[in-house]
Amino acid sequence: MKFLVFGFSVTAESDGYVERCAALCASAHPDHEVTKVAIGGLQPDHARHLVEDIVSKHKPDALIIEIATAVYRLRPENPAQIADHTAGMEALFEICRRRGMHCGILDLPLTGVQPDRDWMAATDAGLSARYRVPHRVVPLTEGTLRDNVHPNDAGKDMYAAALFDLIEEVAATPPDFSALKSRRQFGAYAISDVSVPGGVYRDFSRAGFREKMLSIPEGGTAEIQLPDRVSITGLIMLMGPTSGTFLIRMGEVGDRMHCYDRHCYYERVGGKPLKPTVSDRITIFQDSALPPEELLKGDKDHGPRAGGITHILYETAVPGSDRA
Numbered sequence: 001m002k003f004l005v006f007g008f009s010v011t012a013e014s015d016g017y018v019e020r021c022a023a024l025c026a027s028a029h030p031d032h033e034v035t036k037v038a039i040g041g042l043q044p045d046h047a048r049h050l051v052e053d054i055v056s057k058h059k060p061d062a063l064i065i066e067i068a069t070a071v072y073r074l075r076p077e078n079p080a081q082i083a084d085h086t087a088g089m090e091a092l093f094e095i096c097r098r099r100g101m102h103c104g105i106l107d108l109p110l111t112g113v114q115p116d117r118d119w120m121a122a123t124d125a126g127l128s129a130r131y132r133v134p135h136r137v138v139p140l141t142e143g144t145l146r147d148n149v150h151p152n153d154a155g156k157d158m159y160a161a162a163l164f165d166l167i168e169e170v171a172a173t174p175p176d177f178s179a180l181k182s183r184r185q186f187g188a189y190a191i192s193d194v195s196v197p198g199g200v201y202r203d204f205s206r207a208g209f210r211e212k213m214l215s216i217p218e219g220g221t222a223e224i225q226l227p228d229r230v231s232i233t234g235l236i237m238l239m240g241p242t243s244g245t246f247l248i249r250m251g252e253v254g255d256r257m258h259c260y261d262r263h264c265y266y267e268r269v270g271g272k273p274l275k276p277t278v279s280d281r282i283t284i285f286q287d288s289a290l291p292p293e294e295l296l297k298g299d300k301d302h303g304p305r306a307g308g309i310t311h312i313l314y315e316t317a318v319p320g321s322d323r324a
Contacts, residue, residue, distance in 0.1 A: 001102075001171055002033045004058050005163070006051060007066030009040030010108055010150055012207035017151065017159035024164045032167065035060070037208035039269060043072045046234055046271025048088040049188040049313040052095055054209075062102035062170050064163070065092060068120055069108050069149050077119035085120060087184045089127050094182040096175065103133045104170040108159060109140035111148040132176040134169040138162045188236070188311040195225040204238075204310060206268060211310040213238065216246075216286040218304040229280040230314035233273060238308030240267035241301040247285040250277040259307055260291035265298035269310055282312060 005011055005018050022034040037054050039047060044067040055063065075081055089105075096103045105128060107121050121137050128135035144155030151159055192201070192212035199222060204213040216222050226232075232250055235257060237243075243259040257272045286307045294300065 001031065001062060002035065002058075002060045003062045003064055003167055003170070004055070004060035005034065005036040005038075005064040005066055005106075006047075006054065007036070007038045007106075008042055008047070008069055009038070010069045010159075011036055011066050012038035012040045013150065013156075015156075017156045017163060020156055020160035021163040021167070024160060025167065028164075029168075029171075032171070034163075034167065035208070038066075039209050040207065041239065041263070041268055042236075042271045043070050044088055045072065045084065046236065046273075046313060048091055049186040049234075049271075049315075050236070050311065051092055053188060053190065055095055055099065055101075060101065062104065062167075063092070063096055064104045064106055064166065064170070065089070066106045066108060068106075068124070069110050071110075073110055073118075073120045074112055077117065082119055082123050085123055086127065087182075088186065089124070090180060090182045091184055091186050093127075093131055093133070093175070093177060093180055094185075097177040097180060102170050102173065103131075103175050104166045105133060105135040106163060106166055107135070107137045109138055109145070109149075111140065111145070113140070115139075131180060132173060134166055134173050136162050136166045185316045186313070187230070187316065188313050189226055190311055191224075191309050194227065194312065196222055202308070204267075204269065204308070209269070213308040213310050216284060216307045216309070218244075218286050218288050218306060220286050222284045222309070224282045224284065224309075224312065226280045226282070226312065229278055230316060231276050231278050232282060232312060233276050233315050234271055234313035235274065235309055236269050236271050236311035236313065238267065239270040240264055242303065242306040244291055244305035244307065245287040245289055246307055247287055248274065249283040250274070250279040251281070253277045253279075258291070260293060262293050262296045264291075264293075265295045271313070276315070284309065
């Protein structure tokens with residue numbers, strides 16, 4: 001059985017808990033294959049747009065969802081936040097239902113979360129019970145983290161053991177999606193699948209996430225034609241030493257996106273929202289302004305700005321739902 005762990009920077013770490021769990025499975029369950037795709041720095045409300053394509057490429061028998069390590073979990077609890085998280089999880093379950101896949105939820109610890117006010121773990125527990133999707137919550141344990149979320153060696157071993165137990169349960173537990181009525185669908189157009197006249201591309205690869213990236217030099221403009229009119233909601237874009245700010249136009253609507261932070265001493269991709277706008281065209285201009293943020297380490301690149309795009313994010317309502 002092939003298990004795909006989808007997560008963020010904790011899952012992305014080399015020699016991390018996924019690799020250690022894979023080693024445990026190699027001895028105890030040699031018929032189980034454990035792989036991962038992880039995108040550090042992404043948030044669940046952007047990541048959910050990418051899962052359909054990732055699953056299509058990797059074709060797992062089971063999906064393990066690791067998204068509780070994002071700062072998204074620290075957002076204030078309110079009905080709208082819980083509804084948004086529920087919609088995202090149910091959209092992922094819908095992918096599993098269509099493909100006949102098993103599913104599991106792994107909630108790893110994050111500092112700053114109050115156990116009695118952990119709306120995300122509580123919501124995941126309710127979804128687990130409703131759809132018979134195995135769920136593990138790993139508690140915050142002293143001496144297992146090296147910062148606010150990334151584990152040390154002891155933590156990696158603890159997470160690997162939790163993932164191993166979850167995989168055993170997921171393998172033996174077909175989900176029950178008979179009551180599932182997903183009301184929202186989260187999609188993404190890969191930049192390699194849309195029309196960009198004169199576009200220049202490069203390869204991007206990190207922690208199992210491998211995509212073509214559209215490069216936009218300082219002062220350059222990308223005119224992107226989409227296959228359909230959709231509600232454009234965000235981008236997956238380059239965050240790195242030479243990234244900066246995009247000026248964006250969708251039809252008559254203008255927006256801007258800052259693609260730089262204090263972690264930009266290395267290259268990664270990030271997700272950022274846009275004002276939801278129905279259009280089949282998006283124009284992106286790479287501004288020349290040097291970002292004001294200072295890096296946590298290393299020397300800041302003061303050269304020309306150069307951005308990159310891998311995906312255009314969009315949302316559609318499910319026909320017959322109250323959002324259609």
